[in-house]
Amino acid sequence: MSSNQEIVARDLSVLWHPCTQMKDHEHLPLIPIRRGDGVWLEDFDGNRYIDAVSSWWVNILGHGNPRINRAVHEQLDKLEHVILAGFTHEPVVALSEQLVAMTPPGLDRVFYADNGSSGIEVALKMSFHYWQNMGHTRKQRFVTLGNSYHGETLAALAVGDVALYKSTYKPLLMDVFTAPSPDCYHRAEGESWEAYCRRQFVEMKKILAEHHEEICAVIVEPLVQCAGNMRMYHPVYLKLLREACDKYGVHLIADEIAVGFGRTGTLFACEQAGITPDFLALSKALTGGYLPLCAVLTRNEIYQAFYDDYNTMRAFLHSHSFTGNPLACAAALATLEIFETDNLIERNRELAAHMSRALERFNDHPHVAEVRQTGMIAAVEMVKDKRTREPYDWQERRGLRVYQHALKHQALLRPLGNVTYFMPPYVITPEQIDHLADVAWEGINLATKD
Numbered sequence: 374m375s376s377n378q379e380i381v382a383r384d385l386s387v388l389w390h391p392c393t394q395m396k397d398h399e400h401l402p403l404i405p406i407r408r409g410d411g412v413w414l415e416d417f418d419g420n421r422y423i424d425a426v427s428s429w430w431v432n433i434l435g436h437g438n439p440r441i442n443r444a445v446h447e448q449l450d451k452l453e454h455v456i457l458a459g460f461t462h463e464p465v466v467a468l469s470e471q472l473v474a475m476t477p478p479g480l481d482r483v484f485y486a487d488n489g490s491s492g493i494e495v496a497l498k499m500s501f502h503y504w505q506n507m508g509h510t511r512k513q514r515f516v517t518l519g520n521s522y523h524g525e526t527l528a529a530l531a532v533g534d535v536a537l538y539k540s541t542y543k544p545l546l547m548d549v550f551t552a553p554s555p556d557c558y559h560r561a562e563g564e565s566w567e568a569y570c571r572r573q574f575v576e577m578k579k580i581l582a583e584h585h586e587e588i589c590a591v592i593v594e595p596l597v598q599c600a601g602n603m604r605m606y607h608p609v610y611l612k613l614l615r616e617a618c619d620k621y622g623v624h625l626i627a628d629e630i631a632v633g634f635g636r637t638g639t640l641f642a643c644e645q646a647g648i649t650p651d652f653l654a655l656s657k658a659l660t661g662g663y664l665p666l667c668a669v670l671t672r673n674e675i676y677q678a679f680y681d682d683y684n685t686m687r688a689f690l691h692s693h694s695f696t697g698n699p700l701a702c703a704a705a706l707a708t709l710e711i712f713e714t715d716n717l718i719e720r721n722r723e724l725a726a727h728m729s730r731a732l733e734r735f736n737d738h739p740h741v742a743e744v745r746q747t748g749m750i751a752a753v754e755m756v757k758d759k760r761t762r763e764p765y766d767w768q769e770r771r772g773l774r775v776y777q778h779a780l781k782h783q784a785l786l787r788p789l790g791n792v793t794y795f796m797p798p799y800v801i802t803p804e805q806i807d808h809l810a811d812v813a814w815e816g817i818n819l820a821t822k823d
């Protein structure tokens with residue numbers, strides 16, 4: 374049987390890994406996984422790790438989930454894939470029916486892409502194209518939030534605002550309006566999340582008031598800017614934004630690729646603001662983290678603006694080879710069924726409360742500026758100076774020390790810069806949460822001791 378070392382040697386001679394400076398692997402171990410079971414990942418040497426980041430936020434029901442496995446196996450014996458133009462299949466129909474039924478009211482049409490970034494491209498193009506079809510040809514621009522992230526293909530990158538991923542490619546990207554983030558980390562001392570979000574909204578409102586005639590849509594990540602260091606905000610911002618978008622005739626695109634499917638405490642984050650966006654992008658957890666799939670939901674009124682005789686050239690001619698893949702749809706259907714039968718939203722409430730208690734002690738840590746949580750996402754932000762919140766120099770890579778410590782103690786805790794976060798599969802136990810908190814505590818102590 375192979376060992377870690379053998380697989381890693383073969384890997385490093387042929388692969389180029391995502392989001393990685395490959396030279397790091399001269400001293401950082403690359404970890405080959407041979408098996409997954411629930412929250413556990415096991416490497417080729419038999420070491421085990423609790424997957425505290427849900428394998429990049431996708432896996433919500435555990436690895437090797439028997440019910441999803443069965444659904445994919447059964448689908449595999451019937452149909453692995455078929456073109457979705459001119460043809461259709463039962464899993465994609467059933468999934469679309471269910472998504473329409475479970476998402477906020479008014480989202481009645483589903484278009485598919487095969488990953489999150491592509492789904493964002495779909496929403497942006499559809500919004501622009503809608504306004505073109507409606508004769509509003511001056512509407513050609515988008516508004517995004519500071520610190521936002523919407524994926525890494527060029528248009529998705531353009532509407533994002535994380536410098537680490539974006540700045541190199543700036544010359545290639547379309548120009549967007551960027552409104553200040555409602556990220557409550559920056560609220561004044563004693564100021565509530567709600568008050569801060571209302572204050573931050575003023576600038577957004579100004580952009581919309583001044584430029585709405587050239588704006589197609591505003592795109593946001595509801596409640597949590599995950600890739601932007603798990604920064605969080607109050608639902609009131611979404612409510613105000615919905616009102617302003619309606620007032621000024623601008624679409625609202627909700628990117629729930631990371632936060633959809635129970636992550637924030639409700640099935641969808643938009644529910645906490647009581648709003649329906651014009652476009653809703655869902656991916657990641659949609660298939661339980663099994664297979665790539667993205668659903669972009671929109672309103673019938675938008676769909677109707679494309680519906681006409683062929684010769685009018687109003688159709689949305691966007692496509693991806695694996696659009697609506699049946700295996701991915703089968704995994705998604707099984708995932709949605711588990712949501713229902715296992716009462717996950719209810720169960721998550723208890724897990725989230727446990728997570729909150731387990732992380733309480735970090736508030737008093739001399740190098741922790743903030744512990745924040747929204748549902749099943751919790752984050753601990755390390756700083757050099759607790760009082761002024763002066764951050765550690767990014768080049769010191771202190772988060773990496775937490776990561777390395779955690780790997781030695783059965784935990785995959787992959788920080789974002791100096792932010793250690795917990796975004797585990799919903800099948801985690803309270804005891805496992807306690808273990809993660811202990812490991813993070815030791816890791817942060819080590820990472821901040823000099």
Ligand SMILES: *Cc1c(COP(=O)(O)O)cnc(C)c1O
Pocket residue numbers: 488489490491493522523524525594599600628629630631656657
């Ligand atoms: C991950 C993510 C994306 C991009 O999805 P990919 O499948 O990685 O292309 C877009 N938006 C948000 C909010 C995400 O977290």
